Amino acid sequence: MARDTYPAVDYVRRHLRVGWWSLLGFLILGFVLEVLHGFKTGLYLDVSNETRRLMWTLAHAHGALLGLVHVLYALCLRLLPGVAAGSQRLVSSSLIGASVLLPGGFFLGGVGFYAGDPGLGILAAPVGATLLIIAVYLIARAAASPDSRPEPPGGEGRRGKKR
Amino acid sequence: MQSARDPLRFAPAAVLLLASAGLGVALATSGVRDVPESEIDTRPVQVGSDGYVSSDTCKACHPSEYDSWFGSFHRTMTQVATPETVRADFDGVRVENTHGQPMLLERDGDKFWAEFDDPGWEGPEADRPRITRQVVMITGSHHQNIYWYETGHDRGLNVLPSVYLIKEQRWASRSAVVLHPPQQSLAMLNGHWNAICIVCHTTQGKTAFDTPYRSEAFELQAIDTTVAEFGIACESCHGPAEAHIAANQNPLRRYSLHLGGDDDPTIVQPSLLDPQRSSQVCGQCHSVWEFYDAEDERQANWAGLPYRPGDELRDTRFIAQPSVDRSSPEIRTLANDDPEFVRGSFWPDGMVRVSGREYNGLIDSPCFRDATEPEHTLTCFSCHTLHKTAEDPRPVSEWADTHQVSTGMAGNDACLQCHEPMRDDVTVHTRHLAESSGSNCYNCHMPYTSYGLLKTERSHTISSPTATETVELGRPNACNLCHLDRTVGWTADHLHDWYDTPVPELGGANRTVAAALLWILSGDAGLRALTAQSMGWAPAQEASGTSWMVPHLGEALGDRYDAVRFIAARSLRSLPGYADLAYDFDGPEQERVDVAVQVLSAWRASPASRQRREPELLVDADGDLRVDAMRRLFDQRTRRPLFLRE
Numbered sequence: 030m031a032r033d034t035y036p037a038v039d040y041v042r043r044h045l046r047v048g049w050w051s052l053l054g055f056l057i058l059g060f061v062l063e064v065l066h067g068f069k070t071g072l073y074l075d076v077s078n079e080t081r082r083l084m085w086t087l088a089h090a091h092g093a094l095l096g097l098v099h100v101l102y103a104l105c106l107r108l109l110p111g112v113a114a115g116s117q118r119l120v121s122s123s124l125i126g127a128s129v130l131l132p133g134g135f136f137l138g139g140v141g142f143y144a145g146d147p148g149l150g151i152l153a154a155p156v157g158a159t160l161l162i163i164a165v166y167l168i169a170r171a172a173a174s175p176d177s178r179p180e181p182p183g184g185e186g187r188r189g190k191k192r
Numbered sequence: 193m194q195s196a197r198d199p200l201r202f203a204p205a206a207v208l209l210l211a212s213a214g215l216g217v218a219l220a221t222s223g224v225r226d227v228p229e230s231e232i233d234t235r236p237v238q239v240g241s242d243g244y245v246s247s248d249t250c251k252a253c254h255p256s257e258y259d260s261w262f263g264s265f266h267r268t269m270t271q272v273a274t275p276e277t278v279r280a281d282f283d284g285v286r287v288e289n290t291h292g293q294p295m296l297l298e299r300d301g302d303k304f305w306a307e308f309d310d311p312g313w314e315g316p317e318a319d320r321p322r323i324t325r326q327v328v329m330i331t332g333s334h335h336q337n338i339y340w341y342e343t344g345h346d347r348g349l350n351v352l353p354s355v356y357l358i359k360e361q362r363w364a365s366r367s368a369v370v371l372h373p374p375q376q377s378l379a380m381l382n383g384h385w386n387a388i389c390i391v392c393h394t395t396q397g398k399t400a401f402d403t404p405y406r407s408e409a410f411e412l413q414a415i416d417t418t419v420a421e422f423g424i425a426c427e428s429c430h431g432p433a434e435a436h437i438a439a440n441q442n443p444l445r446r447y448s449l450h451l452g453g454d455d456d457p458t459i460v461q462p463s464l465l466d467p468q469r470s471s472q473v474c475g476q477c478h479s480v481w482e483f484y485d486a487e488d489e490r491q492a493n494w495a496g497l498p499y500r501p502g503d504e505l506r507d508t509r510f511i512a513q514p515s516v517d518r519s520s521p522e523i524r525t526l527a528n529d530d531p532e533f534v535r536g537s538f539w540p541d542g543m544v545r546v547s548g549r550e551y552n553g554l555i556d557s558p559c560f561r562d563a564t565e566p567e568h569t570l571t572c573f574s575c576h577t578l579h580k581t582a583e584d585p586r587p588v589s590e591w592a593d594t595h596q597v598s599t600g601m602a603g604n605d606a607c608l609q610c611h612e613p614m615r616d617d618v619t620v621h622t623r624h625l626a627e628s629s630g631s632n633c634y635n636c637h638m639p640y641t642s643y644g645l646l647k648t649e650r651s652h653t654i655s656s657p658t659a660t661e662t663v664e665l666g667r668p669n670a671c672n673l674c675h676l677d678r679t680v681g682w683t684a685d686h687l688h689d690w691y692d693t694p695v696p697e698l699g700g701a702n703r704t705v706a707a708a709l710l711w712i713l714s715g716d717a718g719l720r721a722l723t724a725q726s727m728g729w730a731p732a733q734e735a736s737g738t739s740w741m742v743p744h745l746g747e748a749l750g751d752r753y754d755a756v757r758f759i760a761a762r763s764l765r766s767l768p769g770y771a772d773l774a775y776d777f778d779g780p781e782q783e784r785v786d787v788a789v790q791v792l793s794a795w796r797a798s799p800a801s802r803q804r805r806e807p808e809l810l811v812d813a814d815g816d817l818r819v820d821a822m823r824r825l826f827d828q829r830t831r832r833p834l835f836l837r838e
Binding site for chain 1: 252255256257259260450
């Protein structure tokens with residue numbers, strides 16, 4: 030994609046869609062965890078399941094926050110044209126991968142675990158974290174480039190239309 | 193839009209930084225700052241050494257195990273005195289139950305102070321001065337809080353003249369809470385915690401006296417006592433964990449162990465040791481033991497005890513087992529130093545008779561001693577668990593309060609693990625109803641013949657009841673501990689009929705007077721305590737009835753031994769109509785006698801006195817007590833002083 034081209038609408042829609050659905054899913058997970066608290070469910074609250082509680086709490090927190098990151102990224106695509114340039118496909122894929130692997134790894138790590146160590150599902154978490162770091166780095170780099178600055182109010186945008 | 197030179201561009205970061213700094217200052221200056229152990233020089237302190245890293249380090253990887261240990265009384269065997277750990281009220285309290293003048297207690301913020309008679313005074317009693325000392329340490333948290341104060345001499349501690357009984361929520365003088373000859377003064381306990389208690393009530397304690405304890409005046413000795421951790425912590429049973437922690441910081445190693453199912457050689461798992469070694473982990477404290485010689489003691493003084501879990505315990509200390517080594521040089525040496533040593537801890541045949549020494553009971557048990565297969569060998573872990581399992585539905589507090597017995601092991605399943613063929617019909621063996629206490633294996637094969645902490649405990653020696661043990665050894669047999677109203681002869685006949693057990697020669701009143709009355713009237717103080725406790729034991733009350741017990745428990749309210757009086761009062765309060773009995777076992781003698789007389793008079797006037805008119809119960813056909821017979825038995829009472837080394 031050329032640097033000056035208008036960001037593809039499907040990326041904006043994709044990340045808005047992924048973001049809001051992800052947010053919904055992980056908020057529901059949060060609700061379920063609250064229910065487990067409410068009913069003092071042993072499989073979540075017993076001290077012997079402390080690792081599960083930590084892992085599932087992390088899954089909820091990371092999943093919900095990553096949902097917001099997707100929404101934020103979609104907005105950035107519109108506000109900061111430079112962000113849309115370059116590695117957009119890599120950024121998009123990395124963000125989506127992180128949204129699956131990071132909270133998913135935490136969740137699976139809490140399904141089966143070894144005392145203080147999470148289960149093998151936790152191996153997905155560092156892969157997801159790496160993808161997230163890559164995506165955030167690329168976005169940050171793009172946001173810092175002069176091309177990414179939005180036009181002043183009332184001025185003509187690089188895309189040739191008023192904002 | 194802000195330009196690159198906007199002077200306010202760093203404002204948010206600056207605000208955040210200032211807020212963080214403010215919060216940090218507020219936290220640092222609020223509340224009471226805990227004094228680091230390294231700055232304390234007036235009591236023993238916790239110091240990591242010799243590879244010991246403390247239980248805090250274990251928590252992250254073993255939260256469940258940490259949690260159950262944290263809820264156990266092992267952890268709180270020794271605690272620093274804090275508002276959270278002190279169970280007694282110190283807020284302007286006057287304690288009458290003490291030695292000498294009343295003890296005055298004060299709380300000043302987080303500090304606890306006591307004013308009492310100076311126990312070290314050697315001048316005229318009338319001139320004995322008062323001293324005020326800060327309470328800094330506590331021993332025990334289950335039944336008693338024993339408070340230790342700083343002496344002001346190095347890290348040396350001494351004990352308050354009164355002990356707090358937790359369940360009863362009351363104080364009692366120190367001499368009253370041990371089964372101890374009434375006329376014999378208690379030893380001065382300057383430095384006693386540092387030298388003695390530390391051994392089993394802390395993890396890797398080092399007494400660190402510059403000269404052997406009691407070899408010279410306390411004030412002349414330098415004392416630098418340290419421990420790895422107060423209380424019995426993870427490393428007491430698993431060994432020092434420094435190497436284990438270091439090795440397992442590598443996640444690949446941890447997951448390799450998880451997935452491979454291999455044991456971790458960097459730490460000891462007592463339950464995986466062979467039966468002998470695993471039980472010795474408990475036996476390092478739950479036994480009657482002594483150093484082999486003075487040199488061993490000197491080494492331990494500076495370096496701590498050399499035993500580590502997994503070691504052979506007898507390589508590092510002498511375990512007294514009079515049942516097999518009564519004539520050994522070690523026992524003879526102990527008996528020379530303390531002629532009452534054996535009698536104060538063991539029955540005449542060598543069975544342990546004090547609680548807290550369950551390992552001695554185990555090693556005398558045929559299920560341990562004669563076992564040939566590890567999987568069919570009785571160990572401590574056959575019935576107890578040091579960590580409540582996730583499957584155990586009981587709260588940690590209940591598990592801890594019931595001797596950390598494993599799930600289901602409070603009943604016959606404990607024995608049926610090996611004696612499986614009996615499971616189908618236990619009554620064929622027991623000759624008692626299936627659901628009755630007489631069909632509970634423990635009650636016949638591990639009866640309450642040990643004493644400690646103002647109560648009785650099961651012997652922990654697996655044995656079969658006989659009349660012989662009662663007649664020849666003076667130990668109550670299991671049958672009569674429940675059938676208190678029956679004679680020893682009755683027991684002998686039943687055991688002979690049912691199990692072909694030989695009938696001993698039964699002289700004296702063994703065929704004419706109920707066993708319980710023989711014991712409580714003629715027995716030594718230890719036997720009287722066991723009998724009084726049995727009279728308050730629900731299975732015995734159900735089997736024997738209770739109406740006849742009152743005058744005898746009432747008589748025991750006047751016993752010369754404080755511990756017997758305490759137990760008698762507790763059992764009496766368990767009888768119908770006596771729950772609110774006003775009686776202080778540690779109070780003035782005349783008050784105690786008055787209450788005993790009132791109890792007896794009230795019983796004589798009540799219908800209960802005429803319910804059981806049996807000569808074995810020393811009640812004649814008219815329902816009157818046979819006082820003359822009681823007097824004769826009382827006159828036969830053993831007068832030899834008894835001090836049980838609980």
